[in-house]
Amino acid sequence: MGRSKILSGITGLDKMLNGGIPKSNQLVIAGGPGTGKTLLCLEYLYRGALGGETSIMFSLEEETELLVENMKEAFPGFTEIDRLMAEGKLVIKGMDQASSLIQKDKKGNIFAFTTTITDIEEMIVEAGAHRVAIDSISIMKMFVKDPFEYRGVSTSLVAMLRRQGITALLTMEIETSDKSRLVFEPEFFIYDGIVILYLSGGNEENRVPSIEIIKMRGTQHSFSTVPYEITSDGINLLLIPHKE
């Protein structure tokens, strides 16, 4: 029957994934600046929390308060944010709360980042989380500069998340927002799924955001590059009905 799946809750994405994300998959959401990586993570967690799954955001780039504010601003239709946060179903750890994690790693010490992974694991266990987003894992690359060590740290992070039964979205900054110039990062091999957000197409004056699933272990999926819009009720993939 195949692996059990969880619904991302993002309109159109579960259809592209032939029913959802295989449980315990570790996904990279890669894209250029402003493509919607953070908002996509927040919607995934919000939808999960609404459905009763405890969900945690680890932002290594933004303050908790600002992150929540931005989410409410972008998605006025997400009316349950405060309640879910108060109930501990939606946990937002911005860099002010998660900063102890990265401060330890100022020297780019691989052992320090291993400690960070342990700290993240403790918070996951404490909250009883099923869904996690880490925004962004590109931060790790700043601390662990040696490519071999970086791959080792990435592998340990993925192993920890799998061990905890987490289905995670991990954001990654890539240089280009243009599909024709996409470069496959060597660490793409480590993760179960690779999803790319582009900001291209259209013409020079009119950039169109679009999403592509490069790989997804454990399920069939669409290989189409699908435009999307950020609406007040969430991200909306504009699937062409007759191409389903």
Ligand SMILES: Nc1ncnc2c1ncn2[C@@H]1O[C@H](COP(=O)(O)OP(=O)(O)OP(=O)(O)O)[C@@H](O)[C@H]1O
């Ligand atoms: N209130 C809003 N209404 C509509 N679109 C919005 C709103 N707020 C943000 N956006 C869109 O979402 C984009 C930002 O999304 P997000 O912060 O998720 O991007 P990102 O990929 O995480 O960027 P970065 O690489 O800078 O972290 C904005 O550039 C804008 O296009």
Ligand SMILES: [Mg+2]
């Ligand atoms: Mg972001």
